[in-house]
Amino acid sequence: MGLQLWETLKEEITAYTGLSPATFFTVVALLWAIYYVVTGLFGSSDDHHQRSRAFEEQMEPLPPPVQLGEISEEELKQYDGSDPKKPLLMAIKGQIYDVSQSRMFYGPGGPYALFAGKDASRALAKMSFEEQDLTGDISGLVPFELDALQDWEYKFMSKYVKVGTIKKTVTVTGGDNGNGEALGTTEGDAKPAGDGSSQNAVA
Numbered sequence: 001m002g003l004q005l006w007e008t009l010k011e012e013i014t015a016y017t018g019l020s021p022a023t024f025f026t027v028v029a030l031l032w033a034i035y036y037v038v039t040g041l042f043g044s045s046d047d048h049h050q051r052s053r054a055f056e057e058q059m060e061p062l063p064p065p066v067q068l069g070e071i072s073e074e075e076l077k078q079y080d081g082s083d084p085k086k087p088l089l090m091a092i093k094g095q096i097y098d099v100s101q102s103r104m105f106y107g108p109g110g111p112y113a114l115f116a117g118k119d120a121s122r123a124l125a126k127m128s129f130e131e132q133d134l135t136g137d138i139s140g141l142v143p144f145e146l147d148a149l150q151d152w153e154y155k156f157m158s159k160y161v162k163v164g165t166i167k168k169t170v171t172v173t174g175g176d177n178g179n180g181e182a183l184g185t186t187e188g189d190a191k192p193a194g195d196g197s198s199q200n201a202v203a
Helices: 002-017 021-042 045-058 073-079 100-106 121-126 143-159 184-190 196-202
Strands: 069-071 089-092 095-098 161-166
Touching (some): 002 021, 073 089, 089 121, 089 143, 095 143, 121 143
Parallel strands (some): 069 161
Antiparallel strands (some): 089 095, 095 161
């Protein structure tokens, strides 16, 4: 019975493929070997999903965002993703957002990693990756750049939690104390020691 089945199978292989049974089985074996090698190199989609799930399980869940209040730009640099124990923060127009959930974009090695730990308002408005544009200074931007920045701000407001603001620092040079009036301490520090009447007036 088994011998008859084998003979019938050989005849069918020859009739349908035009190959001898030995050649047919050699081709099948080669195809199987190629398939095995290719799937081993690139992995199947199931393997990929299993690896992704395993990676996600190894990742610790993100802690809830911590409200920082008002911090300086220098302090913000500590949250650029270099310390995995700290949240990943970024600012737009002086408002600081926790972007830890998008670490693949803003974390080390990500396409927008250079924005992390900074107020990147100008760079976002100009769609620039230049070092000089990594600042919160938006003076001189044209209307369409300001519109682009507004779109980014709306996106961040809707997606991320705001955790603080950047302290306004006032640089007083020479006789320029126009901005200093907004912060009494800065103005007082900028006055010469001999100008007692002005200091008393501020106090």
